[in-house]
Amino acid sequence: MEILVCARRVPDTSENEIQLNSAGNDIERDDLVYSINEADNYAVEEALQIVSRVGGSVTVVTVGGEDDEEILRREMAMGATHGVLITDDAFLGSDGRGIATILAALVKKGTYELILTGIQAEDGGAQVGGMLAAMLDYPFASLVNSIEVLEGRKLKVSREIEGGNKEMNEIELPCVLSIQTGINEPRYVGMKGIRQVASIPIPTFGANDLGLDPSLVGAVAARVKRIDYFVPAVGKGAEMLEGSREENIEKLVELVTAKGGLN
Amino acid sequence: MKFWLGQWKHPRYKTAGIIHVLVFAGFILLASRAFGLILGISDHLVLPDRLGRAYDIVRDYATTVVFCCMVFAAIRRIVFRPARYAVPRKFGKGHPADAIFLLALIAILMLADSLYAASKAAFLAQQNQPTEFLALLSLPWVFKYLLSTASLTSLQDLHLGAYFAHDVTFFFLLCYRPFGIQFHVETSLFTVFFAKLDRGTVKPVRWGVPDTQLDQVNSFGVKTFEDFTWKHILDFYSCADCGRCSDNCPANAAGRPLSPRFLTIKARDYAFQHFPVFAKSHNSQSLVGNIYSEDEVWSCTTCGACEEECPLLVEYIDKIVDLRRGLIDQGNVPQSLQKPLKALESRGNPYGKMEKKRADWAKAKDFQQLCDVKLLDGKVTADTLYFVDSITSYDDRIQSIGRATARILSDIDDNFGILGSQEKDSGHEVRRFGEELLFMALRDQNIQAIKASGARRIVTADPHALNALKRDYKDLPPVEHISQTIAREVRRGNIRFSKVEDSSKVYAYHDPCYLGRHNQIYDDPRSVIDAIPGLSRVEMRRCKDRSFCCGGGGLMLFYEPKEDERMGVKRVRMAAEAGANVIVTACPFCMVNIEDAIKVAGLEGKMSVIDLAELVDQQMVRHEPATVSSQHPQRIAHREWTLEPTTVRGG
Numbered sequence: 065m066e067i068l069v070c071a072r073r074v075p076d077t078s079e080n081e082i083q084l085n086s087a088g089n090d091i092e093r094d095d096l097v098y099s100i101n102e103a104d105n106y107a108v109e110e111a112l113q114i115v116s117r118v119g120g121s122v123t124v125v126t127v128g129g130e131d132d133e134e135i136l137r138r139e140m141a142m143g144a145t146h147g148v149l150i151t152d153d154a155f156l157g158s159d160g161r162g163i164a165t166i167l168a169a170l171v172k173k174g175t176y177e178l179i180l181t182g183i184q185a186e187d188g189g190a191q192v193g194g195m196l197a198a199m200l201d202y203p204f205a206s207l208v209n210s211i212e213v214l215e216g217r218k219l220k221v222s223r224e225i226e227g228g229n230k231e232m233n234e235i236e237l238p239c240v241l242s243i244q245t246g247i248n249e250p251r252y253v254g255m256k257g258i259r260q261v262a263s264i265p266i267p268t269f270g271a272n273d274l275g276l277d278p279s280l281v282g283a284v285a286a287r288v289k290r291i292d293y294f295v296p297a298v299g300k301g302a303e304m305l306e307g308s309r310e311e312n313i314e315k316l317v318e319l320v321t322a323k324g325g326l327n
Numbered sequence: 328m329k330f331w332l333g334q335w336k337h338p339r340y341k342t343a344g345i346i347h348v349l350v351f352a353g354f355i356l357l358a359s360r361a362f363g364l365i366l367g368i369s370d371h372l373v374l375p376d377r378l379g380r381a382y383d384i385v386r387d388y389a390t391t392v393v394f395c396c397m398v399f400a401a402i403r404r405i406v407f408r409p410a411r412y413a414v415p416r417k418f419g420k421g422h423p424a425d426a427i428f429l430l431a432l433i434a435i436l437m438l439a440d441s442l443y444a445a446s447k448a449a450f451l452a453q454q455n456q457p458t459e460f461l462a463l464l465s466l467p468w469v470f471k472y473l474l475s476t477a478s479l480t481s482l483q484d485l486h487l488g489a490y491f492a493h494d495v496t497f498f499f500l501l502c503y504r505p506f507g508i509q510f511h512v513e514t515s516l517f518t519v520f521f522a523k524l525d526r527g528t529v530k531p532v533r534w535g536v537p538d539t540q541l542d543q544v545n546s547f548g549v550k551t552f553e554d555f556t557w558k559h560i561l562d563f564y565s566c567a568d569c570g571r572c573s574d575n576c577p578a579n580a581a582g583r584p585l586s587p588r589f590l591t592i593k594a595r596d597y598a599f600q601h602f603p604v605f606a607k608s609h610n611s612q613s614l615v616g617n618i619y620s621e622d623e624v625w626s627c628t629t630c631g632a633c634e635e636e637c638p639l640l641v642e643y644i645d646k647i648v649d650l651r652r653g654l655i656d657q658g659n660v661p662q663s664l665q666k667p668l669k670a671l672e673s674r675g676n677p678y679g680k681m682e683k684k685r686a687d688w689a690k691a692k693d694f695q696q697l698c699d700v701k702l703l704d705g706k707v708t709a710d711t712l713y714f715v716d717s718i719t720s721y722d723d724r725i726q727s728i729g730r731a732t733a734r735i736l737s738d739i740d741d742n743f744g745i746l747g748s749q750e751k752d753s754g755h756e757v758r759r760f761g762e763e764l765l766f767m768a769l770r771d772q773n774i775q776a777i778k779a780s781g782a783r784r785i786v787t788a789d790p791h792a793l794n795a796l797k798r799d800y801k802d803l804p805p806v807e808h809i810s811q812t813i814a815r816e817v818r819r820g821n822i823r824f825s826k827v828e829d830s831s832k833v834y835a836y837h838d839p840c841y842l843g844r845h846n847q848i849y850d851d852p853r854s855v856i857d858a859i860p861g862l863s864r865v866e867m868r869r870c871k872d873r874s875f876c877c878g879g880g881g882l883m884l885f886y887e888p889k890e891d892e893r894m895g896v897k898r899v900r901m902a903a904e905a906g907a908n909v910i911v912t913a914c915p916f917c918m919v920n921i922e923d924a925i926k927v928a929g930l931e932g933k934m935s936v937i938d939l940a941e942l943v944d945q946q947m948v949r950h951e952p953a954t955v956s957s958q959h960p961q962r963i964a965h966r967e968w969t970l971e972p973t974t975v976r977g978g
Contacts, residue, residue: 251660252660255768
């Protein structure tokens with residue numbers, strides 16, 4: 065199965081202290097470290113597992129700049145067959161719809177049967193997967209937390225439903241799925257793996273290569289624009305229980321029961 | 328020679344050790360004659376008369392002692408059944424019959440040997456010919472006495488029969504040996520001879536391949552049995568299954584799925600199955616997932632208790648590290664370890680904290696006024712570099728060890744400084760968790776920063792950093808642990824202590840694995856503690872080279888093991904058993920583990936833990952009166968630290 069995974073490089077929330085810049089319209093980016101968006105990493109792992117069962121190839125694509133090549137290499141070190149970097153000055157400032165338009169153009173150029181995205185980018189809005197499916201007129205399932213390949217170009221996927229329930233679906237290929245974290249346990253990428261793929265050339269596509277009209281993407285086409293960025297005021301903190309150990313235990317059980325934590 | 332002929336490690340277990348030493352000595356003595364006997368050359372060792380006679384007497388006793396040892400060992404195996412020989416069901420079946428069979432074979436050898444000598448002596452005695460002297464009360468002497476009335480023909484038959492029985496048993500044993508634990512008699516010679524002697528080190532990814540050419544090595548670590556080095560495979564064959572390693576293994580004691588003994592036994596069983604004598608060898612299979620589990624491989628804290636104990640010097644840490652290298656190479660790493668490894672790669676510390684905040688511990692307001700720590704950035708230089716390492720730099724609780732260390736260094740007028748944001752994690756656990764290339768990247772950055780600092784010596788309060796800088800790094804200025812520095816200054820009279828405030832407290836020193844076993848620093852910390860007036864100290868049952876690991880350091884703090892009881896809780900209980908209510912340690916990770924364990928064990932208020940540097944800092948008589956005052960906020964804070972929440976921890 066030819067699988068395309070759409071990935072994105074984001075500031076790593078576990079390794080950064082996110083602060084607003086002085087202008088207040090973005091975060092301070094000087095000291096940030098970036099990594100692949102966590103949900104996208106799960107999507108790549110899932111793709112690799114599918115390919116190890118039924119054969120095929122995994123291509124990881126990202127829309128961005130030179131710096132973003134780093135995550136493609138990381139995913140190739142994980143086992144992805146190809147990496148594709150889509151970069152063009154015309155793409156700068158794209159909103160979710162713009163990104164979906166760019167990705168749709170790439171899908172049309174290839175022979176991908178399954179397109180995976182992460183459920184959402186850590187700094188994004190969980191829009192691209194659905195829009196991409198609509199633009200391609202492919203079926204779409206979101207919040208996918210298991211995939212089984214069936215006979216006759218079909219997949220059986222389960223979706224996570226509020227409250228921890230699962231919904232089972234059959235979906236026809238080609239399709240787009242947005243992958244929930246926790247669907248698998250992504251493998252570790254060591255320094256050795258990264259070094260081994262360090263010199264593999266990564267193809268780069270621009271607007272011309274994809275046959276895209278620059279007026280449909282980038283800042284000019286963006287219909288959603290970020291106008292502010294702020295840290296919400298700190299709300300009421302944790303409730304501290306004060307009393308003897310027995311009283312505290314009793315109170316805690318009461319609170320947890322009231323919130324539906326104990327049945 | 329010390330470990331083979333000297334049997335150095337055997338008496339660590341008294342009963343079994345003494346039996347082994349006796350049997351070993353007996354075998355060595357008997358071997359010379361046995362070779363003569365079986366070859367049928369002569370029934371005498373060719374020695375000058377008097378020496379020959381002396382040898383005969385010693386030999387008679389040797390036979391007797393070995394025979395008695397066999398009987399005693401059999402009784403021990405059958406009746407007393409020491410717990411460490413037991414085989415838990417998860418590790419397969421034991422081979423008790425095998426052990427008894429071996430004991431019986433050796434006993435038969437001894438009996439046959441004695442009968443051979445006794446029947447000859449009785450025969451000659453009956454004919455009134457001069458007989459050789461049989462040692463009083465030895466086995467041959469007893470037999471000779473019993474046979475004194477037997478007929479000459481039967482004596483002759485017995486003489487030949489004993490010779491025959493001895494030969495058959497001997498040759499049977501010789502052929503049977505490679506299939507059981509008795510093989511260690513031969514293989515141990517080589518295992519011990521080729522044993523690794525440099526403590527605290529980890530074997531390279533591949534012997535003979537320099538760091539710079541590692542890129543050409545396709546597969547790292549051990550994935551299949553054949554990936555083990557020949558020495559490690561020899562270890563498998565040499566293991567005598569005595570169980571001393573697992574008896575001392577803290578992971579095994581805590582109920583983790585690891586037992587060093589079965590790491591070896593399972594590999595040996597695998598070898599017998601897959602490389603049979605009379606059939607083709609099978610294809611190599613992945614070890615993890617087949618005979619080993621992932622949790623088994625990650626459960627080891629590399630504390631070294633098993634290696635310290637093994638009489639045959641079997642190596643375990645290198646095998647564990649090699650298995651981990653294999654897992655890392657396959658991307659098979661627990662999720663809980665992936666984040667810290669990634670953070671080490673991007674930020675140089677496992678917590679993902681900002682590099683520029685690495686020296687923030689030294690900027691605490693109260694502290695900086697008293698002790699201004701220099702940042703060695705190339706422009707500012709110092710004689711001594713204090714290598715802080717990640718946990719002391721970032722963990723709220725552990726930062727106080729850093730501050731105590733800095734105050735001590737400053738009070739002994741040491742011209743010292745730190746690397747600050749230039750310092751990266753020492754990578755000690757990165758290497759021991761199998762991520763060799765990441766370790767090398769961290770190491771190279773540190774070496775460069777240390778050299779640029781111009782320091783002439785390095786001090787650290789973290790035994791893991793000490794071990795990394797001393798053993799894993801090369802071409803650095805001399806490195807020492809702060810306990811060594813303090814001990815020296817105490818000896819020189821530069822550090823004096825005030826009397827302890829509460830002399831009813833009883834202190835016990837917990838040996839950190841990487842200070843004690845791996846670096847042999849046992850006495851310096853103790854001498855420092857003992858130099859404090861009014862302080863009473865006891866030893867725990869397991870101390871010094873038998874110290875019990877409190878749970879492991881570095882990345883081990885992030886690993887979530889499956890276990891019945893935390894190692895730290897066991898350790899805290901040992902301290903309580905010894906009658907102590909203050910545990911002194913000299914390692915930041917021990918502090919984390921023991922402090923948590925005190926809470927888990929429900930001993931809060933009854934037991935406390937303090938780092939050696941903190942204790943010294945607290946008891947030191949300062950040069951300037953202002954810093955001696957016990958009213959100083961820093962002093963009071965000491966007692967409150969245990970109550971503070973910690974922000975940086977694993978998990």
